[in-house]
Amino acid sequence: MLELKNIKKSFGSRTIIDGLDLAIPEGSILAIVGPSGGGKTTLLRTLAGLESIDSGDFLLDGQKFNPMNLKEQEQVVGVVFQDFQLFPHLSVFENVTLAPKLVLKEDKEVYTKKAQQLAEQLGLAVLLNQYPYQLSGGQKQRVAIARAMAMNPRVLAYDEPTSALDPALRQQVENLILDLKKQGVTQIVVTHDLDFAKNIADNLLEVSPVK
Template sequence: MLELQNISKKFGNKTVIDQLSLKIPDDSILTIVGPSGAGKTTLLRCIIGLDKVDGGKFLLDGQPFDPYVSRNSDGIIGAVFQDFQLFPNLSVEENITLAPMQVLKKSVDEAKQDAKRIMEQLHLLDYQDQYPYQLSGGQKQRVAIARALAMRPQILCYDEPTSALDPELKNEVKKIILDLKKTKITQIVITHDIDFANEITDQTLTVKPVK
């Protein structure tokens, strides 16, 4: 279980997150909703470890855990970003295998074997030799998820995974998230789409701007 205790984050004199406490049970889906500027993305960046918190602490399975310190280590927390952040000069397979080889020090064969399993799970095998510019938005989304899964995270975070996707592709992303829940991955999803949140969530956190 991931636990946040009195987490605070400021930018200059502006408080964005003010002593937030939250428990996220294992294998569950937490959705984070709220208006623009309420701190959803900032909170996600703190959980991922891209931003350092100014106060409070994290616990992972009851033990102190600092996402900021651990962000470059093996897969505790993975992330799928709104703009996908795929490497345009790498094929789908290369996008998925790069981090496991560089960070987890997997061999080429092992990384490719894992990538093949994940691509099969996400219906990407037909696209493994294609490049991001050849893919649709939904396909890029699946590649971004596959790349995160290749690091075998305990927790997978998404920043607006259905933005700019049509209803059919939204349903595809919903199915992926619900299927991943069955594989015992804890998931945290930022979304402005309340209907989508209600269809996938076990727990919803509604954030509001700090006054």
């Protein structure tokens, strides 16, 4: 279980997150819904160790951890950002395997097998040798998810996964997230789309900008 206790974060005089408490059971989906300025993306960045908090505690299975101080091999939360952040000069296979190869120091046989399994799982098997410019938005998103999962995070988080997607792709994303839940993947979904959130979430957190 991932827990957040009294998390606070400010930028200058502006309070972004004010005393947030959360418990995310293993294998569940938490959707965080609200308008821009509510701290949703900032929360994901703190969980991923990309932003520090001012105070509070993060716990995994009852043990405190600091996302900023984790070894690279100990990723707790993997984040799929809104713009996907794929490397344009690398193939799908290379995008997925780069971090396992360089950070996890996995052998070629290990990271190749993992990439193939993730590609099968996410419907990317025929795309491994293609490059990001050859992919649709939905396909790029699946590659970004595979890349995050390749680092073996305990929790997979998404920043606005349905942003700018048409209804058919939105449904695909919904199905994918629910399929991953069936496989036991713990997920956090940040979205402005309340209907989408209600369709996928076990628990719903509605946030608004701190006054």
